[in-house]
Amino acid sequence: MLDDLLERLLSEDDDPAVRHVGLGMLLASAHNRSRASLNDELRPLGIDVRGFGMLLALELYGPSSQRRLIDLTGIDKSTMVRIVDELEGGGLVRRERAPQDRRAHSISLTPHGTRTLESGRRAGGDVGERLFGGLDGEERDRLVALLRRIAERAG
DSSP states (O other): OOOHHHHHHOSSSSSSHHHHHHHHHHHHHHHHHHHHHHHHHHGGGTHHHHHHHHHHHHHOOOOHHHHHHHHHHOOOOHHHHHHHHHHHTTSSSEEEEEEEEEEEEEEEEEEHHHHHHHHHHHHHHHHHHHHHHOOOHHHHHHHHHHHHHHHHHHH
């Protein structure tokens, strides 16, 4: 049903606003489907896309305060606390008082978190290949460039 609606919206020649809505719905649909596929692959590891993203951020930036992770990921504070609680409960991250500011917490990967991240990378690669394997390198680069432009214009 959604695919039929999208097809009709995207082919609406007389109304650019309707085409824009259709394009937005197409982007959302692609995002939702890819997120669901990755969540399906990550679930056996005890994480979801948000947790995987947090583990990636910690690997890239090292131990970080919750505030820094919020700034890096754009996740709101209450959601961040929930994600960190889940990851800590699974033994994937460690939350400790920051030595420079006892009011803040420093979040770091545990060895189990590092192993889970590596398994998540393999799962993400499998999902990515299913989603983007039909695109050659030039098409992928073009897609990334176009999506970045859209994201920048969206604010």
